[in-house]
Amino acid sequence: MDTVSLSPAHDAVVRLLQISDSHLYAEEDGRLLGVRTADSFNAVIKAIVDQKLSFDLVLATGDLSQDYSTGSYQRFAQAVRPLAKPLFWLPGNHDDGPLMRNVMPEVGISNARQILLPHWQIIMLDTQVYGVPHGWIKPDQLSFLEQCLVSQPDRFTLICLHHHCHPVGCGWLDQHDLKNANHLLDLLARHPKTRLVLGGHVHQEYDQVHNGIRFLTSPSTCIQFMPGCNDFTLDDAGPGWRYLQLYADGHVATQVWRLPTGSFLPEAFATGY
Numbered sequence: 001m002d003t004v005s006l007s008p009a010h011d012a013v014v015r016l017l018q019i020s021d022s023h024l025y026a027e028e029d030g031r032l033l034g035v036r037t038a039d040s041f042n043a044v045i046k047a048i049v050d051q052k053l054s055f056d057l058v059l060a061t062g063d064l065s066q067d068y069s070t071g072s073y074q075r076f077a078q079a080v081r082p083l084a085k086p087l088f089w090l091p092g093n094h095d096d097g098p099l100m101r102n103v104m105p106e107v108g109i110s111n112a113r114q115i116l117l118p119h120w121q122i123i124m125l126d127t128q129v130y131g132v133p134h135g136w137i138k139p140d141q142l143s144f145l146e147q148c149l150v151s152q153p154d155r156f157t158l159i160c161l162h163h164h165c166h167p168v169g170c171g172w173l174d175q176h177d178l179k180n181a182n183h184l185l186d187l188l189a190r191h192p193k194t195r196l197v198l199g200g201h202v203h204q205e206y207d208q209v210h211n212g213i214r215f216l217t218s219p220s221t222c223i224q225f226m227p228g229c230n231d232f233t234l235d236d237a238g239p240g241w242r243y244l245q246l247y248a249d250g251h252v253a254t255q256v257w258r259l260p261t262g263s264f265l266p267e268a269f270a271t272g273y
């Protein structure tokens, strides 16, 4: 089932949690630049639970895995169980999208791509090109999106995808953006109820408005990339997550939370990942 309808706890606001780029491995000891990604992910989940924030659903915006394995998705499902809310996902460049569509329902996670809420809809898009870091949005995804937008003219829309549509200011990352972002942006320009585009991939915060649409990215739950660097540079900032509130009038409030600076530091002097 591609579409689900959810009733949030309060009709006037939907509260979302975004977790992104967990880069998990089948092996518990799997490390990305020295960081045990299962440990950093579990620490983020624990911090969210301890925070006692109320939220209605969770969005996982790609790179759930680092090794394309069934075991990494099983590990993800097990780790998010304490959140105890519906979770929706999309694939990133380090994922195996077709494998995820088979595995996720088996571990209790929905494959839904359109989430209907009282005043909003959320669309989960696939921009993955298998085995390469950049993104491309294919015609079937664009027609699915257009169908969602046309069929729900009264709902505000939040679009989730892995890759970034606009440069974030890191030259090495901006070459791995959504290569045909103009195809998406042209479509969105014809549907003014789109309020928000939410992504992962860049392992840092970004918050800018382009042509009336707010574009947000979020920290990873493992390693962080330093904003504003032309060459690959890691950041000491802690793993993080984003909280969003979508209001009935189309207004959005959001905040990023992080574990303390210096938590789960990757290897110094890494030149890539």
Ligand SMILES: [Fe+2]
Pocket: 021, 023, 063, 092, 201, 202, 203, 220
């Ligand atoms: Fe990533």
